[in-house]
Amino acid sequence: MVGVMLGVAVLIVVLSVHAGFEREVKRLLLGFAPHVEVQDLRGPVRDWNELGEKLAEVKGVEGSYAIIQNYVLADTVESRSPILFRAIDTEDEGQIAALDELLVKDEFPGSRADMGLDEYAVVSRQLALSLGLDVGDEVEVYASSNFDEVQAAFERTEEEPLKERFEEVLRASLKEAKSLSGLREVPEADWNAFYVPLANLYEEDMRPGERELLEEVYEALDDELRVPKDEERKVFVPEQAIWKEVQGALTRILELDVEAEDAEVLKNLKEIVLPKKLKVWGVYGDTKRTQGPQMFIPLPVGRELTGLDGAQVVAVRLEDPYLAYQAGERIQGALGDMFYVSTWMDRHQAQFSLIRTERMMMTFALSFIGLISAFSIMAVMYTVTIQKKQEIGVMKALGATGEQISWVFLWQGLVVGFFGALGGVGLALLVIWNRAEIQAMLARVGMDPFPADFQGFSVIPAEIMPGYMAAIAFVAWLLCGLAALVPALVAANHDAAKSLRNL
Numbered sequence: 001m002v003g004v005m006l007g008v009a010v011l012i013v014v015l016s017v018h019a020g021f022e023r024e025v026k027r028l029l030l031g032f033a034p035h036v037e038v039q040d041l042r043g044p045v046r047d048w049n050e051l052g053e054k055l056a057e058v059k060g061v062e063g064s065y066a067i068i069q070n071y072v073l074a075d076t077v078e079s080r081s082p083i084l085f086r087a088i089d090t091e092d093e094g095q096i097a098a099l100d101e102l103l104v105k106d107e108f109p110g111s112r113a114d115m116g117l118d119e120y121a122v123v124s125r126q127l128a129l130s131l132g133l134d135v136g137d138e139v140e141v142y143a144s145s146n147f148d149e150v151q152a153a154f155e156r157t158e159e160e161p162l163k164e165r166f167e168e169v170l171r172a173s174l175k176e177a178k179s180l181s182g183l184r185e186v187p188e189a190d191w192n193a194f195y196v197p198l199a200n201l202y203e204e205d206m207r208p209g210e211r212e213l214l215e216e217v218y219e220a221l222d223d224e225l226r227v228p229k230d231e232e233r234k235v236f237v238p239e240q241a242i243w244k245e246v247q248g249a250l251t252r253i254l255e256l257d258v259e260a261e262d263a264e265v266l267k268n269l270k271e272i273v274l275p276k277k278l279k280v281w282g283v284y285g286d287t288k289r290t291q292g293p294q295m296f297i298p299l300p301v302g303r304e305l306t307g308l309d310g311a312q313v314v315a316v317r318l319e320d321p322y323l324a325y326q327a328g329e330r331i332q333g334a335l336g337d338m339f340y341v342s343t344w345m346d347r348h349q350a351q352f353s354l355i356r357t358e359r360m361m362m363t364f365a366l367s368f369i370g371l372i373s374a375f376s377i378m379a380v381m382y383t384v385t386i387q388k389k390q391e392i393g394v395m396k397a398l399g400a401t402g403e404q405i406s407w408v409f410l411w412q413g414l415v416v417g418f419f420g421a422l423g424g425v426g427l428a429l430l431v432i433w434n435r436a437e438i439q440a441m442l443a444r445v446g447m448d449p450f451p452a453d454f455q456g457f458s459v460i461p462a463e464i465m466p467g468y469m470a471a472i473a474f475v476a477w478l479l480c481g482l483a484a485l486v487p488a489l490v491a492a493n494h495d496a497a498k499s500l501r502n503l
Contacts, residue, residue: 001420003373008424008476011366012469013431013462018359020461025355029348032086032102032284032292034067034315036328037347039340044310051314051335058334060327062319065089066311068302069293072141075275076131083127085141086293087302090115094317099296102284110135111282115298120281122296128283135282140275141295143305157262162201162210163254169197174250181243188234195221209261216249276305371479373420377413378483406488413484420480421473428469432462 048066068087100113227238324343332341
């Protein structure tokens with residue numbers, strides 16, 4: 001009976017704790033993760049307010065807000081680390097209220113979520129601990145896009161100058177421009193022979209100064225008002241002033257001071273790589289098991305860091321986040337194929353699959369305790385049938401049938417299973433209700449299996465599930481009955497004469 005009780009209790013406690021963990025993980029995720037994300041496949045969402053009005057008409061949608069998400073390099077006094085930030089619309093009261101509920105004000109007093117449009121940030125608890133941040137500290141961030149621009153700038157300075165790579169083309173074009181400047185009308189074939197080689201240079205990599213001068217050439221030659229074309233006669237009639245502009249630009253390209261141009265390019269890097277200083281306005285409680293964005297910042301600051309003129313996605317907040325799949329289908333139908341819709345369940349499917357797999361594996365492993373208990377009952381009952389062989393023989397001699405004898409042993413197994421399962425449920429409830437005291441006692445002796453630093457919970461979460469408890473108790477009772485069935489059948493088939501001869 002004790003074996004059955006322990007097997008049932010352990011299985012119920014483990015499943016209840018896993019259910020509590022899953023509930024807390026979902027609570028944390030729904031605190032910082034959008035219920036539904038809407039992405040415009042054509043590019044950044046510039047008018048998210050207009051899109052929000054369309055979303056508000058969809059059944060189940062409570063509100064929407066714009067977000068930008070990217071990586072930055074965070075630089076503090078103690079260390080430097082790449083982090084993921086999420087820029088949110090801080091004018092959305094629902095988003096700020098949800099973030100405020102996640103703040104760990106007991107551990108980081110003074111934490112606030114109302115960042116406004118200023119250069120403030122709400123950082124995660126894991127980031128605050130790893131970088132040694134507290135409320136009121138400043139952290140410098142460098143946008144990851146800056147490093148791409150820096151690399152491109154250095155690559156441009158190492159490029160061979162345009163005047164050296166395409167000297168023949170540039171000098172031939174300059175010579176042709178001088179010869180064509182004396183013509184009032186230029187045949188289309190001569191015009192193309194002059195223009196096409198210059199147009200082919202457009203896709204080449206070059207320094208900003210070289211491109212600026214080349215753009216002057218293109219603007220002059222592509223001006224339809226100053227270079228009209230007679231379609232019937234297939235000739236161009238350019239203004240004479242155009243040739244001076246073209247010759248001047250080509251001459252400056254050939255005479256460009258490359259060292260001075262490179263110095264100007266590198267000088268402009270100072271503006272690109274300047275960090276943005278953000279003040280830590282609050283700390284919210286993510287965990288190592290459920291990590292969210294390491295930093296929340298206002299949307300305007302995020303746009304400055306990424307250089308976007310709009311939002312990456314529009315996040316949707318639902319009345320019931322657990323109906324996200326149905327709401328996502330309605331949103332997709334309302335917006336059309338030019339938008340991609342994803343739910344929080346889709347984005348975190350791997351995480352929930354891991355939790356479900358852990359629960360299944362623990363259930364499978366701990367179920368063997370119940371099976372071992374049932375096997376022990378069968379072994380004990382079988383031993384009893386051997387020991388009580390004479391009593392079985394007397395009962396049969398007095399007229400007891402095999403069915404009546406088998407029910408004696410079967411009822412014994414069922415009674416053991418019933419009280420063992422009932423005791424297991426009671427023991428499980430006792431452990432769940434006193435889990436905080438048990439955890440504290442284990443921590444005092446240095447055996448805390450659920451450290452708060454990793455899980456993020458000061459007390460082990462648990463959820464009492466009456467349906468699961470009843471199912472586990474019933475299966476345990478049924479196994480005990482089945483375990484007693486084999487010895488019962490053995491006892492029923494004992495030969496009365498042989499049993500009595502052993503008296």
